Amino acid sequence: MAKKTGSLFFILLILPFFLHSDHFTISLWLHSSMFSKGKSTAVRELDEKLSYYKKIGIENLYVFNTLKSEHKKGWSFLRSLIKIAHKKGLKVHPVITSGNRIREKRIIKKHPDWLIRDQFKRIFPYLNLSNPDARHYILKKITKLLKYNIDGIHLDYIRFPYLGRNDRGNSAMSILLSLIRTTLYQYIPDSVFHGIADNCFSYDRETLKRFGKYYKDLDHEDIDEKVRILNEWRKWNISNVTLLVKNVKDLIIRSGKNIPLSAAIISNRDFAKNSLGQDWGHWGRMGIVDVLCPMIYTNDPGWFRERLKNVITEVKGGCRVYAGIAIVSSHSRNTEKGIKAQIRIARELNADGIVLFSGWSLQLSAISIQPSAHSFQPTAFGWDLGSRE
DSSP: OOOOOSOOOOOGGGHHHHSOSSOOEEEEEEEGGGSOSSHHHHHHHHHHHHHHHHHTTOOEEEEEOOSHHHHOOSSOHHHHHHHHHHHTTOEEEEEEESSSBOOOHHHHHHOGGGEEEOTTOOEEEEEOTTSHHHHHHHHHHHHHHTTSOOSOEEEESOSOOOOOHHHHOSOTHHHHHHHHHHHSOOOOOGGGGTTOOOOOSOOOHHHHHHHHHHHHTSOOOSSOHHHHHHHHHHHHHHHHHHHHHHHHHHHHHHHTOOOOEEEEEOSOHHHHHHHHOOOHHHHHHTTSSSEEEEBOOOSOHHHHHHHHHHHHHHHTTSSEEEEEEESBOSSOBOOHHHHHHHHHHHHHTTOSEEEEEOTTTSOOOOOOEEEOSSSEEEOOOOOOSOOOO
16 A cells, blocks of 8 residues: 555545435546456455445446456456455456557567657657557457456547647647648648647658548638648547447447446546547537546646536546546645535536546555445545655
8 A cells, every 4th residue: 555645534424415316326446556466455455446446436447458468467357356346246347548649569679560650750659549459459359358258348548649849839820731741742841840749640651641641531611721631630530539439339339238338537627629639529419429428637726627617518428427536646635625525516417427546546544334224324435645646
């Protein structure tokens, strides 16, 4: 257990208030690296922590790095996790991080063409989701997971990366210039590109070639050529991410498993869609995903309410919405008062549940169990602010 640097939060006393007759689901993001490399020790840790999760009302576990190629433990962590979780009545949803930084060195070495390249030919260790082979690699992972007795698939980082202006520059004009030069074959000096890139899509030769074919087959509207190219370039990259989500859904259906597809999303709709290719509003409205989990990591209840309301309104009832609440994240440290307020807001807005971020932050503490007429209800919820997140 991480060393405790903050006070424990005892908020489970209020959960019966939130968990009344209509079902409100509590889920948790956690990581296989929380558990020891050795199997016997890890199994004991799983039994202890999952017993705790069950007692405090958690139902779904969204678990990162469950495949052998991801966790490097040398044994089937996922099989043991499922066995223990199902004994305790918990559901296991393995997480696939589609567009995040690639940690598997063999993939980077063997398939550098799958990675994102900017206009200066710099390579970034993120999968280019507009590359069909990169998408197929992700789908192969999903296929492996579907061979297990899992309860769902959870997509994280299902988008292009945001690398920041220090990495990519600060002007969208570079997108237009690059596409004019590579698609229409008009000469533009390299000096024009210097320091003005701000887009996180990939400008490698094969990606631009595929886009060029797509672009030439379009019925063009009577608008400025530069504006048209920019619009279509964004739409094309967005459509490739959506295609991947649809393909994952199709794999689940073809497997015969009646399990949900969920996705963690950026709560700012316009930024997520136009800059990162994550059109979650469309996924939710069309029922391509069953659950959306907007990551609204903040201490500001007003901001939390606004973002969550926007997500619920945008999907128009096409899927369930679980509000992502951070105990501790890389840019926020929540409080007992803040967590209570955010749970209350989620209930008021008729969200279907919450997802807590994350297992690193939620640590074991003393639990007092009180019997009730219907079930055992815990009376202590332990929170440790000494998180690694």
